[in-house]
Amino acid sequence: MISTAFLTPPTRNNQMHMLLCCFAEEQTDPYKIPTKHNIRMAMYWLLQGCQPGDSLVFHYSGHGAQQRSYSGDEVDGMDETLCPLDFETQGMIVDDEINAALVRPLPHGAKLHALIDACHSGTALDLPFLCRMSRTGQYVWEDHRPRSGVWKGTSGGEAISFSGCDDNQTSADTSVSSGLLILSTVFVIIIRISLANHAFMQFITLFYYFLSKVCFTLL
Numbered sequence: 001m002i003s004t005a006f007l008t009p010p011t012r013n014n015q016m017h018m019l020l021c022c023f024a025e026e027q028t029d030p031y032k033i034p035t036k037h038n039i040r041m042a043m044y045w046l047l048q049g050c051q052p053g054d055s056l057v058f059h060y061s062g063h064g065a066q067q068r069s070y071s072g073d074e075v076d077g078m079d080e081t082l083c084p085l086d087f088e089t090q091g092m093i094v095d096d097e098i099n100a101a102l103v104r105p106l107p108h109g110a111k112l113h114a115l116i117d118a119c120h121s122g123t124a125l126d127l128p129f130l131c132r133m134s135r136t137g138q139y140v141w142e143d144h145r146p147r148s149g150v151w152k153g154t155s156g157g158e159a160i161s162f163s164g165c166d167d168n169q170t171s172a173d174t175s176v177s178s179g180l181l182i183l184s185t186v187f188v189i190i191i192r193i194s195l196a197n198h199a200f201m202q203f204i205t206l207f208y209y210f211l212s213k214v215c216f217t218l219l
Helices: 036-047 095-103 182-193 200-213
Strands: 004-006 018-023 055-061 062-066 078-082 110-119 131-132 139-143 158-163
Touching: 018 036, 036 055, 036 095, 078 095, 095 110
Parallel strands: 055 110, 110 158
Antiparallel strands: 004 018, 004 055, 062 078, 131 139
16 A cells, blocks of 8 residues: 655645545555556656645555665665566566656655555665664664765755664564554554644653553564
8 A cells, every 4th residue: 555645835824735646456446446557647746846845744554675786876786676566577666766767856845745555665765864763762873875976866855764674673563553664653653643743852761661562663
């Protein structure tokens, strides 16, 4: 399952306009099935017409994998991938393409929040820096910029990605919410609680609190 959403800033009436594009395996509409083509088109659609002040959300909950990287731009020598419904015939979506579609075009003043709930998803967006945070709030930054010098960052915007696990790990599902992996379940719970008046670090605290309750191994 994959979903993407395009959000614009609140209006004077404090309302938020939303354009939403969702894919699910059970869909009968051929344009809403998570095929490789549909997911690709959705990623490019998400950034189309993006302007300063826009807030973008990309959410993927499904299968992920790895494959050997021959470009020399991966620290571990492996590309992280998303597995669309038809990946056995059409192939997987590689992190290089995800970065090119969602990250690099992001303009100054725009924000992207990605939630990648899949196996081997630690660096699925190929961002140049990786933050590892503990339950106590301690964190360390890792430099993942390619030695080739290729820029993997944005065009001035801010891109943040939450991953279900590290690149060498697998994600788990939960009985709390049928059909969802743990990270997605936690995210949905937090959204339902409503974080309208919370600061970012309060969101992080609540996020990790719920993860600890479902025995999630933090990076």
